[in-house]
Amino acid sequence: MNIGAIRAARTRMGSAIRQTPLLNAPLLDRVAGRRIFVKAECLQVTGSFKARGGWSAVSALPPGTAGVLAMSSGNHAQGVAYAAAAHGMAAVILMPFDAPEVKIANTRAYGAEVVLYDRATEDRDTLAARLAAERGLALIPPYDHPEVIAGQGTTGLEIAAQAAAAGIDTADVLVPCGGGGLSSGIALALAAAAPAFRLHTVEPEGFDDMARSLASGSPQRNARASGSVCDAILTPTPGRLTLPILATHAGRGLAVSDDQALRAMTLAFRYLRVVAEPGGSVALAAALFAEDLPDTVICVVSGGNVDPALFAAALERSD
């Protein structure tokens, strides 16, 4: 993995993947007591950075590939479905039958075939292997894949260029972290394009496997698989490819509470006028509420696919 793979992914994206804006607001800075710049990946096509990795992986497949297969209950599903449709390629997405109806509907709306399974009685990996073999589908993993990491890393190229244009010489860069695909891709991009910037992963409290893995030097596992409102970034362990990249290129990992993530979500509504999902808001939460950060912080808001009822409840609570 190196910067060349990221630049190549960016070239393959053309205008199909949006350069998202780097937003800021004086009144948000006042709340935080520091300057905050927000890389708004919630404004990416499909509503999250996952379209980058999906596009990168799909566009790197050999000619003649019959189609792609992905397993996801959310943003990765939509990113892969979007990319496959644009490449005229079949997409089969394995989703648990109890995934949110809106995410199933959106994935279908992008043209994918959704195969529902029962988490309690069926083994997802066995099902995936069978489908892939039967239909000649290429599996697109959510993070532990070089082309997926390269695709997410294009976010980092844009951060480096936009920060330079805004006159930002040095900053901490905070990134929401599940398996580490986005964090490791951005870390690689910044190491080459903005080496003065220091990256920190941000996870929900109780699900900070990456932070503990970076601190201890070996892969750690979360005690629980669910129980945070930040559903998009609850992965059990760091990726096999992503952890070594972050061990080399990232600082210590941070964690925030669900309450802080929800408060960040409502402050993004009020001062930046973007819709963020809870898991996508954890880096902004750290930028707002964490101690020991420098005067200038860049954070990624990684997605905005949020249930309207949850969003409404958070707004009403903050009033």
Added chain:
Amino acid sequence: MNIGAIRAARTRMGSAIRQTPLLNAPLLDRVAGRRIFVKAECLQVTGSFKARGGWSAVSALPPGTAGVLAMSSGNHAQGVAYAAAAHGMAAVILMPFDAPEVKIANTRAYGAEVVLYDRATEDRDTLAARLAAERGLALIPPYDHPEVIAGQGTTGLEIAAQAAAAGIDTADVLVPCGGGGLSSGIALALAAAAPAFRLHTVEPEGFDDMARSLASGSPQRNARASGSVCDAILTPTPGRLTLPILATHAGRGLAVSDDQALRAMTLAFRYLRVVAEPGGSVALAAALFAEDLPDTVICVVSGGNVDPALFAAALERSD
């Protein structure tokens, strides 16, 4: 008024005014049955296009001007306050004492002195004239002012360039309309930079003074002064400067219901992940729900300063 004034305003803005993105979403197009591109001025600094006109007018004042005065209960107040503070200039904003607390607080947070008055017992214009004379302040009107129109017109320059980059040759351009500052500025810009595009103003039903003025050829007045959720764009009559520009450069005016504006607001939440206010959503509502529009429509979402409780209620109703 000509394109030169708009280009000059853009030059004076530098990086203080953001080039907002032109957003689109395949799933939103499916709802509409046509291609929709959204110029997201809700992502502008201060949360609306008003920062453009405020900046343009303040930056055009002669050196040595003591400060500026504006009358507004909302977005114009914040735009002028932001621009004045950045120019190291005093700003006095006359606001009704019963204006939303959050808008008063935000205007103060940008550094302006807010003077509250009683709509029932005090005459706003008399008060403004006295304050301006006593303190040597320059009045910045909300729309009927050449430099304000030129500033709002910079939105049109960006639309022309972004549409060309997206390969859009011909389109209708729909713009939320109160007094007509944004519409007339964009109309002037497009006449020079994208003459194949046709502009339509969009107003709330019952407050379509501009549409009726354009249809009849003479200024018309609204029967009521309030009674729509689209508070930001309820002006009694077209501007003296703005109407002739639109009579020359715009097509027929459109109108949408409050319910359509609120539905557009919730669809922008779901598919574009931006926060729009009701008045800022009327052009998107027309793009989604109006008949007799072409296959490709560009609409401006003009602002995103919306009360959280109102936004939450709209989301819950749409669920």
